[in-house]
Amino acid sequence: MxxxxxxxxxxxxxxxxxxxxxxxxxxxxxxxxxxxxxxxxxxxxxxxxxxxxxxxxxxxxxxxxxxxxxxxxxxxxxxxxxxxxxxxxxxxxxxxxxxxxxxxxxxxxxxxxxxxxxxxxxxxxxxxxxxxxIAGTKNLVLFHSISGGLAALFLTWIILEIRYPTQRSLSRARVASYVTVFLVTAGCWIAGGYNYLTSYGFQVKPLILEGPYPWVHEIVMELKEHIFVFLPIIALALSVTLSTLDGDIFLDDTKSRRALTMIAYLALFMVLLMFLMGAVISNAGQTGAEALK
The missing domain is CATH 1.20.1440 (de novo design (two linked rop proteins))
Structure with a gap:
């Protein structure tokens, strides 16, 4: 429904x-x-x-x-x-x-x-x-969406571990960063890229351009494509930094934790923005399909 x-x-x-x-x-x-x-x-x-x-x-x-x-x-x-x-x-x-x-x-x-x-x-x-x-959920799009949502959850976990550190916070933040990299790479990058190449360009894009909201492809999709390129790189950089960071520095150096927090916030913002833009794009495709009936 x-x-x-x-x-x-x-x-x-x-x-x-x-x-x-x-x-x-x-x-x-x-x-x-x-x-x-x-x-x-x-x-x-x-x-x-x-x-x-x-x-x-x-x-x-x-x-x-x-x-x-x-x-x-x-x-x-x-x-x-x-x-x-x-x-x-x-x-x-x-x-x-x-x-x-x-x-x-x-x-x-x-x-x-x-x-x-x-x-x-x-x-x-x-x-x-x-x-x-969308009228009926596509499995690949659904996987793409769920991966983004879970990535946002794990990034939130990383932020909390960094902002409120205990002796075991760094090890938990590392685990959360590994999962984040996997979700962003597999769900957002690979699944999203495959859907873009095999479905969006041939099925959804023409509907949006012919529908009442062509700007959704021209602006929103273009922005999402650029975020799509950089998001896995930022997530990987955060994970590598957490993996190589010394535990004492993590606990004692406020500036290092602040920098890590800003990177995690940036990645979280990008994930949430992509999630929102994906919903807008899918809705524009459905609206375009209904307008052309």
């Missing part, structure tokens, strides 16, 4: 991802995985966990309402089933935290579900967004 308003779906995805990143970050601070910031971290973790749970419940009800308007069950789509899984995980996260006095009994499960929630949410958001901007 193609959603009538993909922008609304994108906004829901952005808000939910922002909330889950904040909740996971404060949870990691509570467990000592990253350095604590100022303030009552437990109170913030609890409060934003409730906000996140409420938002997920509301978005699930909204999605259910949309599906029912089309006479379809929410469980018929992968996007809907993932949404139900996310809702159940959130319920298992929030409700015991509010009701149990001895949280130590389920702390391990709480941590596992919390860390699993972010990638599942990204996969679900990518799936739903691309169902919303």
């Amino acid at each position: 193609a959603y009538e308003n993909w922008i609304g779906h994108a906004l829901i995805a952005i808000i939910s991802l922002s909330l889950v990143v904040y909740v996971v970050t404060t949870g990691a601070m509570l467990r000592g995985r990253i350095k604590r910031s100022s303030g009552n971290i437990f109170k913030l973790h609890k409060k934003y966990g409730i906000y996140f749970g409420s938002f997920i419940l509301g978005s699930f009800i909204y999605g259910l309402w949309i599906r029912l308007q089309h006479g379809e069950s929410i469980l018929l789509s992968v996007h809907g089933r993932l949404g139900l899984v996310i809702l159940l995980i959130v319920a298992l996260q929030v409700i015991p935290g509010l009701t149990l006095k001895n949280r130590a009994t389920y702390r391990g499960l709480h941590k596992i579900m919390g860390y699993a929630l972010a990638p599942i949410l990204i996969i679900d958001a990518s799936w739903g967004l691309y169902n919303g901007v």
Whole structure:
């Protein structure tokens, strides 16, 4: 099913991802995985966990309402089933935290579900967004989209490890950088490049140029092509730097960490910008196809 308003779906995805990143970050601070910031971290973790749970419940009800308007069950789509899984995980996260006095009994499960929630949410958001901007999801485009979303998640992880360092932060940042390089290279570069050469130029590009928004190809796609070239290089440079950096320098040299943070922020910005531009391009292709019918 193609959603009538993909922008609304994108906004829901952005808000939910922002909330889950904040909740996971404060949870990691509570467990000592990253350095604590100022303030009552437990109170913030609890409060934003409730906000996140409420938002997920509301978005699930909204999605259910949309599906029912089309006479379809929410469980018929992968996007809907993932949404139900996310809702159940959130319920298992929030409700015991509010009701149990001895949280130590389920702390391990709480941590596992919390860390699993972010990638599942990204996969679900990518799936739903691309169902919303093209009529029927192409597997290669979907893989391209999910890879970009997961790369953004791992870059966020790197940024948090650098900004709030502990003794093991550098080793975790290195692992996250290796995964980022793989996702950017395989998903964004190889899959995206293959789709551009085999599908976009022959099928989507003519529809955009003949449709009401030809500037999408002339401006947005041109910009995406340039970012496409440099993104894997920046991700690789970040990974190599983290791999060769001495642990003591990482912990003690604020200037080095600041420089690494700026590189990671740049890579994250480029990934998110490519994700947004991909949605705009796909939507322009669909609009062009409808205009030519």
